[in-house]
Structures are given as structure tokens and as C-alpha cells.
Amino acid sequence: MTSSNLLWGALALGAVTGMRSMLAPMMVSRALAARDDIDGADEPARTLASHRAQQFLMPMAAAELLGDKMRFAPDRTILPSMLFRALSGGVTAAALAGARREPIWLPALIGATAALVASEIGLSMRKSYQSNWLTNAALGLTEDCLALAVGSAGLRRALNER
16 A cells, blocks of 8 residues: 555655656655665665766756756647656656555656646746746746755655654
8 A cells, every 4th residue: 555645745746847857856866865775675766766867867957947947948848848747757756656665656647647737837827927038037946946845845755754
């Protein structure tokens, strides 16, 4: 049986992935790598906790945080972006389940679905301001802060940390 804390964490981190596709995987990667019990964890927790994953995810998340505010940033709801966000949200939630040695499929489904919903909501909130670069950038920064706060809370809950 899957714990409610894990499901809430999957929902929160999936939503973060909808806002910033690389932020939740990076946050989970760092949190899992710091755990003493990760060697015995199920996949994809071990992969996401690997040094190689951290080396890849950190610069990708940073680039996305910066790139999101640029005028040339692509629409987050185009099909390739939505597919990637769903995959990212699902894998992130599955990694949390693997670290907790719980079944991965329900958390993965929740994470992927939350990513898709959050992508649509986030875009709809900023779409009318995209022509004003400064306002759009300020809203993007606000969204970054929200994503970090929601991600941190979800991560703590999913891993039963206070």
C-alpha cells in the first residue's frame, strides 16, 4: 500500500515539474543522494541519486529557471514539452516511491498528471502578460519561488522529514 505522505509528495513535485520541468528532478536527486539508505532503494531512486544525474540536473534546472523568463522561451504546453513534463513528473515521483520502497505506479501517475495540470495553469496565469517582458519575468520569478516552496514541502512530506 502506498502512504498518503508519498502521494502528497508526488502531487506537489509533479506540480513543480509542471512549472519547471527540471527543478523537481534536481531537488529529488539532491535529497536522495544525501540519504544513507539509498544504495538499497529501488529504481529509479538510485539512478536519480547518482552523481552523474546530479551533474546533469543542476545546470539544466538553473538554465530553465533563467530561460523561462526570456522572450524566446517556448510555450510550455506544446506537445513535446507536455510529454517531457509528464515523464519528468512521473519519474520524479517514482524515484521517491523507490526510495521509500513503496510501489511506484500510482505515485508516478499522480506526478505525471499533476505536471500536466500545473503546466496548463501556469501558462494561463502568465499568457496575457507575455507581451510585457518585465511583468512576465516578475511573474516567472514568483512562479520560481512558489515552485521551490511547494517542492521543498512535498519533498519533506514524501520522505517523512520535518
